[in-house]
Amino acid sequence: MLTPEVPTRRLDRDFFARSPESLGKALLGQRLVRVLEFGQRLSGLIVETEAYAGPRDKASHAYQGRRTPRNEPMYAAPGTAYVYFTYGMHFCMNIVCGKVGVPVAVLLRALEPAEGMDTMRRLRGREGLRDRDLCSGPAKLCKALAIDRALNALDLVTDPRLFLEPAEPARRADIVSCPRIGIDRAEEWVDKPLRYLVRGHPCISVPPRIIGAPE
DNA sequence: ATGACGATTTACT
DNA sequence: GTAAATCGTCATA
Numbered sequence: 454m455l456t457p458e459v460p461t462r463r464l465d466r467d468f469f470a471r472s473p474e475s476l477g478k479a480l481l482g483q484r485l486v487r488v489l490e491f492g493q494r495l496s497g498l499i500v501e502t503e504a505y506a507g508p509r510d511k512a513s514h515a516y517q518g519r520r521t522p523r524n525e526p527m528y529a530a531p532g533t534a535y536v537y538f539t540y541g542m543h544f545c546m547n548i549v550c551g552k553v554g555v556p557v558a559v560l561l562r563a564l565e566p567a568e569g570m571d572t573m574r575r576l577r578g579r580e581g582l583r584d585r586d587l588c589s590g591p592a593k594l595c596k597a598l599a600i601d602r603a604l605n606a607l608d609l610v611t612d613p614r615l616f617l618e619p620a621e622p623a624r625r626a627d628i629v630s631c632p633r634i635g636i637d638r639a640e641e642w643v644d645k646p647l648r649y650l651v652r653g654h655p656c657i658s659v660p661p662r663i664i665g666a667p668e
Numbered sequence: 669a670t671g672a673c674g675a676t677t678t679a680c681t
Numbered sequence: 682g683t684a685a686a687t688c689g690t691c692a693t694a
Contacts, residue, residue, distance in 0.1 A: 541688035
């Protein structure tokens with residue numbers, strides 16, 4: 454074998470150049486890959502996302518067209534990573550989509566761990582965690598994959614450290630939409646069904662609201 | 669310069 | 682179920 458190395462296939466710019474609602478659903482089932490400094494691969498399949506719909510979205514960092522040093526990556530090319538710091542201790546990762554200059558993005562909320570679970574456990578700092586709990590939240594998955602400030606604004610289409618590999622997309626019938634988490638102050642945007650998850654998946658962050666009320 | 673507030677997680681009652 | 686942890690960011694002044 455002259456070249457045992459298989460060229461890495463990844464999702465390209467065009468894949469990300471769409472609305473956050475469309476991308477949020479299309480990302481379900483795709484593989485997020487993190488390559489550490491010494492070459493180790495960590496990865497997981499995306500099972501939960503949220504769309505942030507731009508300047509009119511009261512839950513978005515870009516509400517009313519806000520453009521600050523923090524959210525500047527939201528205005529960059531589709532396929533850019535927007536990693537922000539919150540609650541004084543956590544990082545969360547978005548994938549910028551749409552067109553350059555239009556601040557729309559998709560928040561990654563949960564992964565089904567696929568490669569490097571022992572390393573993820575070490576990064577999480579909790580030895581006893583089950584695989585299904587390693588990446589079941591937006592800050593958990595960043596910690597498990599060593600995603601922080603240093604990776605903010607990188608280009609997922611070209612950067613060797615972080616990218617998406619095509620995998621088996623979730624079937625439409627298996628995608629559930631529901632209201633987003635942790636945006637209680639967003640008024641009429643609180644209830645919009647911009648959170649997407651794989652129906653019944655064990656690695657979800659917070660169970661979706663039950664459909665139908667008990668009598 | 670100041671103060672209010674997180675696109676969360678974890679521990680505890 | 683409630684609350685603490687913990688600090689960068691942003692609006693206001």
